[in-house]
Amino acid sequence: AQKVTQAQTEISVVEKEDVTLDCVYETRDTTYYLFWYKQPPSGELVFLIRRNSFDEQNEISGRYSWNFQKSTSSFNFTITASQVVDSAVYFCALSEPRGTGNQFYFGTGTSLTVIP
Amino acid sequence: ETGVTQTPRHLVMGMTNKKSLKCEQHLGHNAMYWYKQSAKKPLELMFVYSLEERVENNSVPSRFSPECPNSSHLFLHLHTLQPEDSALYLCASSQGRQGARYTFGSGTRLTVV
Numbered sequence: 001a002q003k004v005t006q007a008q009t010e011i012s013v014v015e016k017e018d019v020t021l022d023c024v025y026e027t028r029d030t031t032y033y034l035f036w037y038k039q040p041p042s043g044e045l046v047f048l049i050r051r052n053s054f055d056e057q058n059e060i061s062g063r064y065s066w067n068f069q070k071s072t073s074s075f076n077f078t079i080t081a082s083q084v085v086d087s088a089v090y091f092c093a094l095s096e097p098r099g100t101g102n103q104f105y106f107g108t109g110t111s112l113t114v115i116p
Numbered sequence: 117e118t119g120v121t122q123t124p125r126h127l128v129m130g131m132t133n134k135k136s137l138k139c140e141q142h143l144g145h146n147a148m149y150w151y152k153q154s155a156k157k158p159l160e161l162m163f164v165y166s167l168e169e170r171v172e173n174n175s176v177p178s179r180f181s182p183e184c185p186n187s188s189h190l191f192l193h194l195h196t197l198q199p200e201d202s203a204l205y206l207c208a209s210s211q212g213r214q215g216a217r218y219t220f221g222s223g224t225r226l227t228v229v
Contacts, residue, residue: 033215043204045220052215091159097214104218106159 003027004094006107013082014115021077021110023092029053033095033102034068034075039109040088051075082114119143122207122221130229131197137224139190139207145219147212148190150182153204153223165190166212197228 005024013019025034036048049059051068059066063080079086089109095102120141129135139148150162164172165184179201181193190207204225208218 031214035217037220043206043223043225045206045208045218047217047219050215050217095215102210102214102216104161108158 002107003105004092004107006090006092006110008110009108010111010113012113012115015084016081018078018080019082019112021079021090021092021112023075023077023107025073025075025092025094025105027073027094027096029096031097035093035095035104036066036075036077037091037093038088039091045091048077079112082112084114084116087112087114120207120209120219120221122205122224124224125222126225126227128227128229129194129197131199133197134193134195136194137192137205137207137226139192139209139221141188141207141209141219143209143219145209145211146187147210147216148184148187149208149210149218150190150192151206151208153206155203159206162192194226197226199228202226202228 003026007022011019032053034051037045038048039045049066056068056070065078067076075092089111091109092107094105123138127135147166149164152160152162161174162176163170163182168184168187179196183191204223206223207221210216210218
C-alpha cells in the first residue's frame with residue numbers, strides 16, 4: 001500500500017487562481033515528519049517545508065500555506081494567487097524514524113501547470 | 117560551492133558501455149542516497165549510504181554499482197544497461213538523524229540506446 005498518496009496527478013489553473021494540492025499519508029508511528037518538495041523543469045527537488053507529527057499548527061509562508069490534520073492523515077498545500085513560476089511537480093513525503101536515521105516515502109507527485 | 121552537485125547533467129550511452137555518475141555534497145551531511153525517477157512512476161530509492169557504509173540496497177540490478185569513497189562523494193557505476201534504465205537519476209544527502217530533510221542534486225538525465 002502507498003504510504004503517501006497524492007491523488008491529483010495533474011492540475012491546471014489560470015494565473016492568480018488559488019490551488020490546493022492534496023496529500024494523504026499512512027503511518028503507525030507516533031513520531032514522524034512530513035515534507036513538501038517542488039521539482040521545477042530543471043530537475044532538482046527543492047525543499048519547501050517540514051512538519052513534525054506533534055505540531056499541527058498550520059503554516060503560512062508568503063503565498064504558500066500548509067494544512068496539517070492528523071485526524072484525516074492529511075498534509076495539504078495551498079498556493080494563493082498562483083504564478084507561472086509555480087509550474088512544477090510537487091511531491092509530498094513522509095519520514096519515519098529508523099534507528100538513528102529516517103526512511104523517506106515519496107508520493108507520486110502532482111504536476112501543476114499555471115496558465116498565464 | 118554549496119549544495120549537491122551531480123555530473124554529468126545528461127548522458128547517452130549504449131547498452132555495452134560503462135559509465136559513472138558522480139555526486140558531490142559540501143553540506144557536511146553524513147548520509148547520501150541514489151534515487152531513480154522514471155516517467156509516470158514514483159521516486160525509487162536505489163541505495164543509501166550512511167557514514168560511507170551502504171545501509172540499503174533496494175533490490176537494484178547488479179548492473180548498477182554504487183561507490184562512496186568518502187562522506188562528500190557518491191558514485192553510481194553503470195554497465196550493460198537496458199533501455200528501460202533510461203531515467204533521471206537523483207542524488208540526495210542529509211544529516212543521518214531522524215527528521216532530517218534531504219537536499220537533492222539536479223539529477224543526471226540518462227538515456228540508454
